Amino acid sequence: xxxxxxxxxxxxxxxxxxxxxxxxxxxxxxxxxxxxxxxxxxxxxxxxxxxxxxxxxxxxxxxxxxxxxxxxxxxxxxxxxxxxxxxxxxxxxxxxxxxxxxxxxxxxxxxxxxxx
Amino acid sequence: xxxxxxxxxxxxxxxxxxxxxxxxxxxxxxxxxxxxxxxxxxxxxxxxxxxxxxxxxxxxxxxxxxxxxxxxxxxxxxxxxxxxxxxxxxxxxxxxxxxxxxxxxxxxxxxxxx
Numbered sequence: 754x755x756x757x758x759x760x761x762x763x764x765x766x767x768x769x770x771x772x773x774x775x776x777x778x779x780x781x782x783x784x785x786x787x788x789x790x791x792x793x794x795x796x797x798x799x800x801x802x803x804x805x806x807x808x809x810x811x812x813x814x815x816x817x818x819x820x821x822x823x824x825x826x827x828x829x830x831x832x833x834x835x836x837x838x839x840x841x842x843x844x845x846x847x848x849x850x851x852x853x854x855x856x857x858x859x860x861x862x863x864x865x866x867x868x869x
Numbered sequence: 870x871x872x873x874x875x876x877x878x879x880x881x882x883x884x885x886x887x888x889x890x891x892x893x894x895x896x897x898x899x900x901x902x903x904x905x906x907x908x909x910x911x912x913x914x915x916x917x918x919x920x921x922x923x924x925x926x927x928x929x930x931x932x933x934x935x936x937x938x939x940x941x942x943x944x945x946x947x948x949x950x951x952x953x954x955x956x957x958x959x960x961x962x963x964x965x966x967x968x969x970x971x972x973x974x975x976x977x978x979x980x981x982x983x
Contacts, residue, residue: 757912786970786971795956795973795974795975795976796913796971796973797973798970798971798972801970841910843912843913844912845912856901856903856960857903857915857918858913858915858971859915860911860912860913860914861912862910862911862912863910863911863912865910
């Protein structure tokens with residue numbers, strides 16, 4: 754089945770130690786998103802790629818960066834994780850088309866990041 | 870993006886119909902209304918989307934009045950497995966070609982009991 758895959762599901766990193774989370778998709782969607790979801794809160798969009806174009810949210814800290822080497826893969830890099838960055842990180846994809854203006858985002862299962 | 874307001878929590882019993890109402894007074898002409906469901910430790914899952922009147926799929930119905938300032942998600946005959954957080958989102962049709970950004974509100978925690 755076509756899907757959004759996130760690895761690893763659980764990641765533990767040390768304070769200040771760079772960490773990379775990965776997302777892959779078999780849906781061939783042109784848009785990929787990264788969300789941060791802290792405990793008991795709603796998901797918050799960090800940034801997204803529309804094809805190769807990177808779109809950063811205004812309030813996303815510089816500590817968070819992303820790479821999309823090809824259509825299928827997208828990475829979230831946290832350069833110097835702090836205790837406040839502990840959260841679930843969700844990757845999502847969508848197919849945007851002017852012909853079909855409706856949109857649906859497909860979410861992966863998430864990676865739960867713990868910072869020690 | 871239009872702001873949404875929905876109840877923080879709702880309780881129900883198995884077999885009952887559950888209606889969750891969302892207010893979106895500032896909805897724009899191009900905005901669609903979309904509902905997502907999220908179980909603990911999982912990503913949100915698309916439930917239903919509509920623009921006006923009524924939309925029904927195998928999971929739920931979505932009722933949207935003529936002024937579109939609110940919408941109601943209806944879940945028929947809920948079961949324990951419907952216990953989840955339900956998010957109402959309002960967004961444009963993405964004609965700008967920049968990707969469809971979702972702004973999640975607080976969501977409604979639905980708890981279904983026996």
